[in-house]
Amino acid sequence: MAKAKVAFFDFTCCEGCQIEMTNFGDAAFLELLNHVEIVEFREVMSEKTKEPIDIALVEGSFTREADRKRLEEIRNRAKIVIAYGACAATGGVNALKNHMTDYKEDVYGKDAGMPHLDSQKALPISAAIKVDYCVYGCPMDKYELLRILSHLLHDKEPVIPNYPVCVECKRNGTICRYQEGDHCIGQVARAGCGAPCPADGIPCEACRGFVDKPNEKALKKVLIEKAKFSEKRAESKSRIFSANLRSDAQ
Amino acid sequence: MMNAYFITEKDFKNFVSAMVQSLTVIGPVAKRKKFVFAKLESAEDLRLDYDVTLLPPKKEFFPPSQDMVRFEKDKYEGCISPQEKILLGVHFYDIKAIDMTDRLFREKNEDWNYLANREAATIIGSNIQTISERAFWGTVGKDVPPKGHDGFITKINGGYVYETRGDKGEALVKFGSFAKATDAQVKEARAVNENVMGKCPEKLNRSSKEIAEKVRKAFSKEAFWEALAEDCFSCGSCNIVCPTCYCFDVQDNWNLDQVSGARTRYWDACLTEDFAKVSLGGGATENFREERAERFRHRIMRKASYLNEKLGGPACVGCGRCSAACTSDIADPVNVINKIMEA
Numbered sequence: 088m089a090k091a092k093v094a095f096f097d098f099t100c101c102e103g104c105q106i107e108m109t110n111f112g113d114a115a116f117l118e119l120l121n122h123v124e125i126v127e128f129r130e131v132m133s134e135k136t137k138e139p140i141d142i143a144l145v146e147g148s149f150t151r152e153a154d155r156k157r158l159e160e161i162r163n164r165a166k167i168v169i170a171y172g173a174c175a176a177t178g179g180v181n182a183l184k185n186h187m188t189d190y191k192e193d194v195y196g197k198d199a200g201m202p203h204l205d206s207q208k209a210l211p212i213s214a215a216i217k218v219d220y221c222v223y224g225c226p227m228d229k230y231e232l233l234r235i236l237s238h239l240l241h242d243k244e245p246v247i248p249n250y251p252v253c254v255e256c257k258r259n260g261t262i263c264r265y266q267e268g269d270h271c272i273g274q275v276a277r278a279g280c281g282a283p284c285p286a287d288g289i290p291c292e293a294c295r296g297f298v299d300k301p302n303e304k305a306l307k308k309v310l311i312e313k314a315k316f317s318e319k320r321a322e323s324k325s326r327i328f329s330a331n332l333r334s335d336a337q
Numbered sequence: 338m339m340n341a342y343f344i345t346e347k348d349f350k351n352f353v354s355a356m357v358q359s360l361t362v363i364g365p366v367a368k369r370k371k372f373v374f375a376k377l378e379s380a381e382d383l384r385l386d387y388d389v390t391l392l393p394p395k396k397e398f399f400p401p402s403q404d405m406v407r408f409e410k411d412k413y414e415g416c417i418s419p420q421e422k423i424l425l426g427v428h429f430y431d432i433k434a435i436d437m438t439d440r441l442f443r444e445k446n447e448d449w450n451y452l453a454n455r456e457a458a459t460i461i462g463s464n465i466q467t468i469s470e471r472a473f474w475g476t477v478g479k480d481v482p483p484k485g486h487d488g489f490i491t492k493i494n495g496g497y498v499y500e501t502r503g504d505k506g507e508a509l510v511k512f513g514s515f516a517k518a519t520d521a522q523v524k525e526a527r528a529v530n531e532n533v534m535g536k537c538p539e540k541l542n543r544s545s546k547e548i549a550e551k552v553r554k555a556f557s558k559e560a561f562w563e564a565l566a567e568d569c570f571s572c573g574s575c576n577i578v579c580p581t582c583y584c585f586d587v588q589d590n591w592n593l594d595q596v597s598g599a600r601t602r603y604w605d606a607c608l609t610e611d612f613a614k615v616s617l618g619g620g621a622t623e624n625f626r627e628e629r630a631e632r633f634r635h636r637i638m639r640k641a642s643y644l645n646e647k648l649g650g651p652a653c654v655g656c657g658r659c660s661a662a663c664t665s666d667i668a669d670p671v672n673v674i675n676k677i678m679e680a
């Protein structure tokens with residue numbers, strides 16, 4: 088098969104997902120390069136092309152109207168667009184500000200009015216362009232990215248779980264956080280990460296966003312009744328990574 | 338061949354040590370305040386006083402993820418490679434469950450990915466010393482005896498009675514200083530196992546047959562199932578921890594070289610949203626259990642009614658793992674079944 092032309096782009100994010108790519112290690116990364124040709128990757132190379140690309144990997148959320156044009160250009164050049172990382176896929180942690188109005192003053196103080204700090208709501212890039220696949224997670228799971236790329240190279244539909252993290256957590260034989268008097272929101276979080284957080288004894292924060300139909304009402308109830316959260320804390324718990332996926336999304 | 342032996346408390350430890358040194362022995366071990374089946378590194382690891390394990394012992398024959406075929410270009414080979422192991426300290430309800438999965442994986446298409454591992458295993462049961470908080474094994478499928486195991490250990494005064502059930506169980510006797518058990522010791526062991534049956538914290542009040550019939554009739558009570566499933570997360574925890582659940586999903590993955598890879602199966606869960614989603618071809622799909630109440634009902638139907646005909650008893654052995662695993666605490670079969678029976 089001919090090598091697929093792949094390009095990386097970034098928008099509003101911490102670039103942590105690009106760093107995660109470098110964690111593949113040299114051997115794995117070089118093996119990957121036998122199958123794809125990277126034509127644009129700001130973090131590691133200076134070339135920029137306007138050529139058509141097979142797969143565009145977009146990181147970061149859509150937070151300024153001014154970015155729409157660049158996103159559209161990417162879409163027009165690419166056969167397949169993959170949103171990778173929570174920011175691009177769901178708005179991620181950036182969307183934590185979406186229900187507030189005073190975030191700029193809060194964060195930047197007297198500089199809040201500077202023009203380069205202007206941004207609107209943090210949205211997934213699918214709010215601007217059509218996205219074909221998402222690699223969820225903050226940071227994304229590099230093996231999931233590989234799995235998706237691999238399926239696409241073989242012209243197969245990648246399988247992205249639509250079941251909660253609990254499935255993987257239970258398969259691991261992990262003790263449920265609730266059985267240790269803690270809390271967790273893995274019951275509404277999209278699996279695919281292999282449930283590493285509960286395995287390490289910390290709650291799942293749903294960094295991969297929600298399953299398609301999260302039971303938010305039941306989550307609030309369980310957080311109050313079992314984890315002894317206040318109503319307010321239970322209500323806002325899932326905002327950290329999933330603000331745009333909640334039924335009260337702004 | 339059925340024989341009864343006795344071994345003293347002290348010699349029992351040496352017996353386990355001797356086995357651990359020359360065989361792969363899997364038994365209940367502590368994981369913080371819970372228990373799991375794991376490979377014993379020493380006799381001290383073994384915790385026959387466990388209440389229930391997080392995952393059932395079926396994972397030893399049917400692991401949560403299992404490679405079935407490995408391929409490279411157009412060459413492929415099966416992954417069946419059974420490892421001989423001793424499962425030591427399996428409670429009777431899990432023995433019943435293994436007997437069910439044995440039959441389910443054998444019927445129609447024999448599933449050798451399971452059966453090869455199963456046949457390479459020796460199963461030694463043990464009596465229940467501590468009762469878990471959600472157990473109801475004392476009142477479920479009472480007329481279905483545990484079978485298919487190779488031996489059973491019961492703790493009595495001063496030591497253990499070991500009853501063998503065939504060659505595999507008999508083959509372990511050489512690892513310990515066993516004496517023939519006296520009639521009194523065998524009687525004491527029987528009493529220990531009988532007495533514990535009345536001690537579960539939860540109870541079903543009707544026979545399996547009555548339950549199977551009435552639960553089936555409750556199928557069309559839609560509002561009833563909707564109310565029960567209101568707090569369901571479709572998280573599948575109740576399936577994943579269940580010793581009699583046997584569904585799996587199969588996926589292919591390529592290695593980095595993109596020419597070799599494996600076909601792997603994973604434990605699946607019928608409570609999850611996409612479990613019953615099937616392809617109609619051309620990218621179209623159909624989900625024949627789209628609502629969470631339908632999926633919630635399906636599990637109860639399977640456990641209490643549907644599988645009864647095939648297995649001659651309920652496909653639930655009363656281990657209470659699902660009840661403990663469900664964060665919304667709605668999965669407990671006792672609550673659901675008793676509600677139906679009282680209606």
Ligand code: SF4
Pocket residue numbers: 100101102103104146147171172173174175179180224225226227
């Ligand atoms: S998804 Fe997380 S790790 Fe990735 S860029 Fe966004 S904030 Fe960073």
Ligand code: SF4
Pocket residue numbers: 252253254256257261262263264265271272273274282285291574664
């Ligand atoms: S620890 Fe969290 S993810 Fe794991 S089973 Fe419990 S609720 Fe689910």
Ligand code: SF4
Pocket residue numbers: 224225252273276277280281282283284285290291292293294295296
């Ligand atoms: S367990 Fe939860 S928080 Fe941890 S990686 Fe998975 S989705 Fe993210």
Ligand code: SF4
Pocket residue numbers: 568569570571572573574575576608609662663664665666667668
């Ligand atoms: S019944 Fe409980 S354990 Fe089962 S899927 Fe629903 S919430 Fe999860």
Ligand code: SF4
Pocket residue numbers: 575578579580581582640652653654655656657658659660670
């Ligand atoms: S349905 Fe629940 S109680 Fe019954 S065997 Fe399965 S996990 Fe145990």
